Amino acid sequence: MAIQENSKPDLESPLLPSSENGNIEHNEKQNNNKECQGSDVSGEITAELYKQVQLAGPLVVVSLLQYSLQIVSVMFIGHLDELSLSSASMASSFTTVTGFSFMLGMGSALETLCGQAYGAKQYYMLGIHMQRAMLVLLLMGIPISIIWVFTGSIFKLCGQDIEISTQAGIYACWLIPSIFPYGVLQCQLRFLQTQNSVKPLMIITCLTSIVHVVLCWALVFGFGFGSKGAALAIAISYWLNVVGVALISSSHLLVKRHGLVSLRRV
Template identity: 65%
Template sequence: MGLDGDQKWEEVIREIKKQMGLAGPLVLVSFLQYSLQLISIMFIGHLGELQLSGASMALSFAGVTGFSLLLGMGSALETLCGQSYGGKQYEMLGIHMQRAMVVLSLICIPIALLWASIEQILTFLKQDPLISEQAGIYGKWLIPSIIPYGLLQCQLRFLQTQHLTSPLLISTAASSFIHLLVCWVLVFGFGFGIKGAAFSTAITYWVNVIILGLYIKFSPHCQKTWTGFSIHGINNLLTFLALAVPSSLMVCLEFWSYEFLVLMSGLLPNPELETSMLSISLSTSSLVYRIAYGFGSAVSTRVSNELGAGKAMAAKLAVKVVVFLGLIEGIALGVLLISLRNKWGFVYTNEPQVVRYLSSIMPILAISNFMDAIQGVLSGTARGCGWQKIGAWVNLGAYYLVGLPCAITFTFVLHFGGKGLWMGITCGSCLQSILLLLITFTTNWEEQATKAKERMMDTSTSTLPTITTPLLQ
C-alpha cells in the first residue's frame, strides 16, 4: 500500500511539473497578446479624449464581432491537433491547421465588411456622431489585422498541442516589442494618429505570423507534423466546422455577456461613475483571467494528448491536478485583490470617488475572479475533450438564463447599482463552474478515450489515402 501511495504521489508531482511547464509560457503569451491592445490605447490616450472614446468603442465592437469569433473557432484545434498528436497521427496536425486557416480566412470576409460599416452601425444605434466617426476610422484601419489574427490562432494551437511553447513565447515577446516601436512611429513619428495605432496592430500580427511560419517550416521539431501544404487541407472542411462553430459559441457567449454589463452601466443614475468603475473592474478581471486561461490551455493540451494516446486515467489525473492548481490561483489572487482594494484604482485614475467606489466592488470582483479561475481550467478541460457543444449550452444557460437576469434584478429592481451588475454576472460564472465540475467529475474517461480514437479515425481515414493496402496486395 505504501509503495502504491508513493507511486501515486510521484505521478501527481510529475503531472504538476508538466502542467506548470506548459502553463508558465502560455500565461506569459496570453499577457503579451493582451498587452497589444493596451499599448495601442495608451498611445491613443495621448491624442485626445475623443480619439480614445472612438478607439475604445471600435475595439469593443471588434472584440464582439470578430476577435472573439476567430479565437473561439481556432480553439477547436486544441481538440483536433491535441488528440492527433497524442495518437501519433502527426501528419494530421498540419492538415487540421490548414483546414482551420482556410475556414478562418473565409470568415474574415464578412467580418471585414462589418468593420467597414462601424460608423454607420453606431450612428444607427444613436451613438455620439463624433465618437462614431472616430470609431469608424479606427475600425477600417483595423481590418488588415483580421486575417493575421485568425492565422495566428491556428499557429498557436498547432505548436501548443505539441508542447512547443518556447517559440510561442519568443515570437510573442518580439512582436510586442515591435508593436511598441511601430505604434510610436506611426502615431507620433509620421503623425498618422488613430489610423497608425490601428494599422500597427496589423503589422504586429503579421510579424508574429511570419516568425511562427518560418519556425514551423524549418524547425526539426515540426518535421513530422508539418509536411507542407496539401490538397487534404481544403477537403472535409465541414469536419472542422462541426467543432469550430460550437467552440466559437462557447467563447463568444461568455465574452458577450460581459459586454452587456457595459451597456447596462450606461443606464444607471450616475453613468459616468458607473461606466468608469465597470471599465476598470472589467480591465482588471480580463488581466487576471490571463492566468486562468494559460492554465486552461495547458490542461487542454495535457488532456487531449492523453486521450489521443488512449490513456484515460492520465487524462483524469491531469484534470484533478489543474482543478487543484486553479483553486490555489483563485484564492491567492482573491486575497491579493482584497488587500489592494484601497490602492488598485489609482493605477487607472486619480479620481477619489472612482477609487472609493472600486474599493467597495473589490470583494465581489475577487469572488468573480475566483470562479473564473475554476471555470477557466474546466473550460480548458472541455476543449481538450471536445465538449464544445456542451460548453456552449452551459454558457448559454449560466449567463443568459441566470447571470444577466440576476444582474438586471440586483441592479434595477433591488437598486444595488454597479455592485448588482457584478453580483449578477458572478452568479452566472458560479453556475457555470458548478455545471462544468459536475460534468467533469462524472465523466467516464475510458469512454472519452474511445471517442477521441473515433474522432481521429473520422478525420484521418476520410481525407488521407492509405498506403498500407497496396503494399499488402
C-alpha cells in the first residue's frame, strides 16, 4: 500500500516523464532552427534580388533610351510628309538589321572578356579588351557604311517604290556618321558594366535623350534640314553619349602604356 501511495502523482510531480520533456524541447529547438534557416534563406534571396535589380534596372533604361533615339527622329520626320516618313521607316529598319544590331552583337563579346579579366583581378586587361574592341568595331563600320550607301539600289532591286527607295537611300547615307560612335559606345557600356558602374551610364543616357529631342527640333524644323537633320541628330547624340561616358570613365581610370587601369578596383 505504501508503494502504491508513493507512485501516485501529487501536485508537485511533472505531468510527463522527464524523457518526454527532453524530446519536446529538442523538437522545439529543431523547429526554431528551421525557422531561422528559412528566414536566412528568404533574406539572402531578397538581398540577391535587390542587387540584380540595381544592376539590371539601369541597363534596361540605357538600352531603351538608346533605341528611342532613332524612334524620336522618325517621329519628327512624320510631321513633314508621308514620303519622308515611309522612306525613313524603311531606312531605319534596314540600318538596324545590317548595322546597329551587328555592332550590338559584336560589342556584347566584351561581357565575357571583361568579365573574366575582372573576376581574375587582371584590371589592366579591361582597358586592353575595350581598346581592341573599339578598333575592331570602327573597322567594321567601313563595310557597313558601304552597304548603307547602296541602300536605295538594294530597295529598288527588291521591287520597292522608286521614289521611296531613293529617299530611303539618302536617309541611310546620312545615318553613316552614327554607326561609328554607336560601336564605340557599346564597348564603353560593356567596360563599365563589368565593373558594376551602371548608374552613371543611365544618367548620361537620360541627358543625351533630352538633348536629342532639342537637336531633332532644331535640325528638322529650325534649320530646315528635314529628314537629313533627323539622321544627323542621331549621330550627334551618339557622339555626345560617347563623350559623356568617357568623362565618367576618366574620373576613376588611369591611362597607362598597357591600357586602362581602374583605380577604384586596384
